[in-house]
Amino acid sequence: MDATLVLGQQGRLVIPADVRAALGLAPGDRLHLHLAGRRLVLERQQDAAAELRGFAASVPASRSLVEQLLAERREAAARE
Template sequence: MNATLVLGQQGRLVIPAEIRAALGLAPGDRLHLHLVGHRVVLERQQDAAAELRGLASEVPESRSLVDELLAERRLAASVGE
């Protein structure tokens, strides 16, 4: 599905009704916007969160990324002393 949008004077875009319906968007829904190169990507927040959860699902539960980050920070701090 494709659409051409026109940027309004105040920087607003209107998402066409057929695209809102296809995505299940309703007034008041929050969208996540990010840049990929020179492209603007809009996605529902729950889809962005689900994608992040999917990435994290590859990390074994026995591994603590927080502990690893803290250890890296402590090492970096001790080297800088």
């Protein structure tokens, strides 16, 4: 699905109704916007959070990212 949007005077964009319907967007939904190079990526916050949870799910439960970060910081401090 493609759509052309026009940036309004106050920097506002209107998402066309068919796009909103396809994505299940409703008035009041909160969206997350981030830049990917020179592209704007707009997604529902719950979708962004689900993606992050998916990344974290691949980390074994036996691995402590906090402990790994602390160890890396200690090594860096020892080199200084």
